[in-house]
Amino acid sequence: MRIERHWWNGQSTVRGRRDVYIRTDGESWEVEARAGGTAGRSKIHQCPSRQSAEILAGAWMGEQSRWQVVAV
Secondary structure, three states: OEEEEEEEOOOOOOOOOEEEEEEEOOOOEEEEEEEOOOOOEEEEEEEOOHHHHHHHHHHHHOOOOOOEEOOO
């Protein structure tokens, strides 16, 4: 799977960092919410479409404006 979209919450400490990824292989979609950087904990959910993946990613990020897009 390749990363289609990536956001992070702008906090550089391991304890405070949060990332949200949307990935696809061209047919299936998944969203990962990660806490604690690359070695942190994560949850991955399969989604039936890009639209549903974007909705889930948005829900995980909430309405806080601190999230930043990471270039992929």
